[in-house]
Amino acid sequence: MPETPSRREGAVGEARMAEEMEAVIGLEIHVQLRTDQKLFCPDSTRFGDAPNTNVCPVCLGLPGALPTINEEAVDLAVRAAVAFGCDVHETSVFARKNYFYPDLPKGYQISQFERPLATGGSFRVRMDDGESVVRIRRIHMEEDAGKSVHDRFRRATAVDLNRAGTPLIEFVSEPDLTSPAQARAYLQQVKRVIEYLDVSDCNMEEGSLRVDANVSIRPRGSTTLETKTEVKNMNSFSGVEKALTTEIARQMEVTAAGGAVEHMTLLWDEVKGEVRPMRTKEESHDYRYFPEPDLPPLRLGRDRIETLRAELPELPASRADRFVAELGLPVYDAEVLTASRALADYFEAVAAQRGDAKSASNWIMGPVLAAMKDVGLDAGDFPVPAEALADLIDLVEGDTISHNVGKGVLRKMVETGEEAGVIVEREGLVQVRDSDRIEAWVDEVLEGHPDEVARFRGGEKRLQGYFMGEVMKRSRGKADPGEVARLLARKLEG
Ligand code: ADP
Numbered sequence: 001m002p003e004t005p006s007r008r009e010g011a012v013g014e015a016r017m018a019e020e021m022e023a024v025i026g027l028e029i030h031v032q033l034r035t036d037q038k039l040f041c042p043d044s045t046r047f048g049d050a051p052n053t054n055v056c057p058v059c060l061g062l063p064g065a066l067p068t069i070n071e072e073a074v075d076l077a078v079r080a081a082v083a084f085g086c087d088v089h090e091t092s093v094f095a096r097k098n099y100f101y102p103d104l105p106k107g108y109q110i111s112q113f114e115r116p117l118a119t120g121g122s123f124r125v126r127m128d129d130g131e132s133v134v135r136i137r138r139i140h141m142e143e144d145a146g147k148s149v150h151d152r153f154r155r156a157t158a159v160d161l162n163r164a165g166t167p168l169i170e171f172v173s174e175p176d177l178t179s180p181a182q183a184r185a186y187l188q189q190v191k192r193v194i195e196y197l198d199v200s201d202c203n204m205e206e207g208s209l210r211v212d213a214n215v216s217i218r219p220r221g222s223t224t225l226e227t228k229t230e231v232k233n234m235n236s237f238s239g240v241e242k243a244l245t246t247e248i249a250r251q252m253e254v255t256a257a258g259g260a261v262e263h264m265t266l267l268w269d270e271v272k273g274e275v276r277p278m279r280t281k282e283e284s285h286d287y288r289y290f291p292e293p294d295l296p297p298l299r300l301g302r303d304r305i306e307t308l309r310a311e312l313p314e315l316p317a318s319r320a321d322r323f324v325a326e327l328g329l330p331v332y333d334a335e336v337l338t339a340s341r342a343l344a345d346y347f348e349a350v351a352a353q354r355g356d357a358k359s360a361s362n363w364i365m366g367p368v369l370a371a372m373k374d375v376g377l378d379a380g381d382f383p384v385p386a387e388a389l390a391d392l393i394d395l396v397e398g399d400t401i402s403h404n405v406g407k408g409v410l411r412k413m414v415e416t417g418e419e420a421g422v423i424v425e426r427e428g429l430v431q432v433r434d435s436d437r438i439e440a441w442v443d444e445v446l447e448g449h450p451d452e453v454a455r456f457r458g459g460e461k462r463l464q465g466y467f468m469g470e471v472m473k474r475s476r477g478k479a480d481p482g483e484v485a486r487l488l489a490r491k492l493e494g
């Protein structure tokens, strides 16, 4: 279709908009706490049980049933709050958030409103082009609702209340994020910290980490907050980034056409890749919050908060910094190796046993991560323990086996759980450095390829690599590559 002038002007207008305007984004992240029991009753929080089997009068909201607080959930929430630099308040108050929805049997959700558990934290987000600070407005505790199941019956929606009452924390950021890519990085890095803290399994497919994104646009340099929209229902990193990109473009279009962005709640449709207005249970934003009469205020002693702070593990950012400063790793390696706590532990154990961080890093970042991906396991349940990997690296670095043979041995270790030494012994993989044997292989190869030898001598020097490969093949990878190269050079040039 030929472009009409007005369409072209529109495109130019949008491009100018993109330059002159900036996005303002704040995320609300809901994280399911890793407890066996619900927040206010002892029912199981296990995922995937038969519908409506983990329920009791408390989470069903039957008359007369009284909630009692799960102290383990409180400890996890406090641990997260101190890790994100928040002030944890000695007194916080549970409140009822009232709304009607079929998956909410009580008719209200117990949350925290005016007096949340913690406020005023901050978090450093790292991107390739630098670091920025995102302020955390608050972290509060709340219970989850049940689940509406739309694909169980053909003409009806089913309700599963197993999830009702599951403990959550909600992280609310200040509107400090300025691009979809940054919002994604923030979310990924927050998730990594929560995993390090062991506060949640963060299983996004099972809904353990859910995100609502608030977004507006404003002229670059302005500090005014314009009307925002809220995009719900995102449960992947790419979903968050795509939904925000789509919604920002929509707001730019509305503004470029002289319109005003309307306050609304939108739903991200992952399949269609679009945001659409949601008929919402909170259109009026009137939850009629009031303090929960059946629970006393949540009181935490200073000692309890300080003990939880003292027990914090080393967090990924400082661990990565330490890998760079103390172990001399490149920043890139340090980032990859601190992706999960289990991987960082694995790396440190291998590096410590070998007294050499760089070789441990090279092995883990290359063949080991590839093997983990192949078998679908992460460092926590990888079948090759750190000591066994260190032994394998010893064999390679000590020239007992070649690097390539070592990679094959690693694959066998993954399959069989055997130690490197056992495999090398049984399969006769010890590197051959005996010049006579290597020379015999070299001679065989050169005699078998007279044409290539002639071309090499005629100037096609890149055939060196071909001969090298043939000799290594003949030796089943066992020939010492240095010796092969030396002999090839002598015989071909000579
Ligand atoms: P609401 O009353 O709609 O819940 P809040 O002011 O409580 O709004 O903020 C909720 C979230 O929206 C926070 O993460 C906050 O950072 C973000 N937010 C608030 N105002 C804006 C805005 N104008 N643009 C983008 N995000 C915003």
Ligand code: MG
Residues within 6 Å of the ligand: 028, 230
């Ligand atoms: Mg909100």
